[in-house]
Amino acid sequence: MTWVALFFKVYPMKIIKSIDLMKKITLQAKRAGRVIGFVPTMGCLHPGHLSLVKYARKRCDLLVVSIFVNPIQFGPKEDFRKYPRDMKRDKKLLSSLDVDVLFVPKAAELLPAGFVSYVEVPGLSKKLCGRSRPGHFRGVTTIVAKLINIVAPDIAFFGKKDFQQLVIIKKMVADLNMGIGIVGLPTVREPDGLAMSSRNIYLDSDERASATVLYRSLRLARKLVREGARDSRRVIKAKRQLITSQRPKVQIDYIEVCDPETLEEKTKIKGKTLIALAAYVGDARLIDNMFIRV
Ligand code: AMP
Numbered sequence: 001m002t003w004v005a006l007f008f009k010v011y012p013m014k015i016i017k018s019i020d021l022m023k024k025i026t027l028q029a030k031r032a033g034r035v036i037g038f039v040p041t042m043g044c045l046h047p048g049h050l051s052l053v054k055y056a057r058k059r060c061d062l063l064v065v066s067i068f069v070n071p072i073q074f075g076p077k078e079d080f081r082k083y084p085r086d087m088k089r090d091k092k093l094l095s096s097l098d099v100d101v102l103f104v105p106k107a108a109e110l111l112p113a114g115f116v117s118y119v120e121v122p123g124l125s126k127k128l129c130g131r132s133r134p135g136h137f138r139g140v141t142t143i144v145a146k147l148i149n150i151v152a153p154d155i156a157f158f159g160k161k162d163f164q165q166l167v168i169i170k171k172m173v174a175d176l177n178m179g180i181g182i183v184g185l186p187t188v189r190e191p192d193g194l195a196m197s198s199r200n201i202y203l204d205s206d207e208r209a210s211a212t213v214l215y216r217s218l219r220l221a222r223k224l225v226r227e228g229a230r231d232s233r234r235v236i237k238a239k240r241q242l243i244t245s246q247r248p249k250v251q252i253d254y255i256e257v258c259d260p261e262t263l264e265e266k267t268k269i270k271g272k273t274l275i276a277l278a279a280y281v282g283d284a285r286l287i288d289n290m291f292i293r294v
Helices: 003-010 018-033 047-057 087-096 137-152 160-175 198-202 205-226 232-244
Strands: 014-016 036-041 062-067 102-105 155-159 181-185 252-260 272-283 284-293
Touching: 014 018, 018 036, 018 062, 018 102, 018 137, 018 205, 036 047, 036 137, 047 062, 047 155, 047 181, 062 087, 062 137, 087 102, 087 155, 102 137, 137 160, 155 160, 160 181, 160 272, 160 284, 198 205, 198 284, 205 252, 205 284, 232 252, 232 272
Parallel strands: 014 102, 036 062, 036 155, 062 102, 155 181
Antiparallel strands: 252 272, 272 284
């Protein structure tokens, strides 16, 4: 029995903070021919995250989940400090799902003083959320690339709720020959349709009720398209009208109809189409999207 195998026999879910130790564990697993699956998160886990973990669990031998609230993906006026954190609860949840390793790197080790190298996917990163969150995707790709280098997974799992992030990560992995599989999984929603998000915690009860308008607007768009609407402007206008009925609680950041691979705006709805939106509900900036095939 290798020391890693022994390690896991004694401690079912290992919590690893050190980058070096994390590398050693996955290197040994690789040598033993084990398939490594990886789910990166920022913690404060909800059923959306857990759906990725459950799906990944069935598809790999060694399952690594990371929790790292990534400071470089938040803008100076964004919610890094108050972003919800609940490590105790997260540990319990992950352990109950049979996760092998919880990787919790320290910011000081992952982003030490003097750190200057970034990974950027220009173009895609400037669209949709990139317009109102300059630098956000550069922060995401840099940290995801570093985590992939450390964990060295065979497959990494991401949610389609953050559709733009998924498209950008796929591009980064292809462009940089990272040689791993990226799997995108469906958005998990509350019973009333609101996409689950760690930021939903910010909503008071009125805001929470108003926030359902985001998913309702996506369903409206799908209904209009099913009824024959092909003009993006018409569909966006109808969505806008529905969402503004919830003003001032809900303020639209953007609503866009675009190509799901290039994220280029589409004036006509045909073929594979993504309808994406972002809105402020109270202090929370929420995003959602729907994939439509005509
Ligand atoms: P986060 O902790 O917000 O960085 O999210 C970690 C991963 O969970 C990302 O791949 C997200 O896309 C995914 N995720 C977040 N919310 C959901 C959801 N409601 N349904 C499915 N996946 C989600």
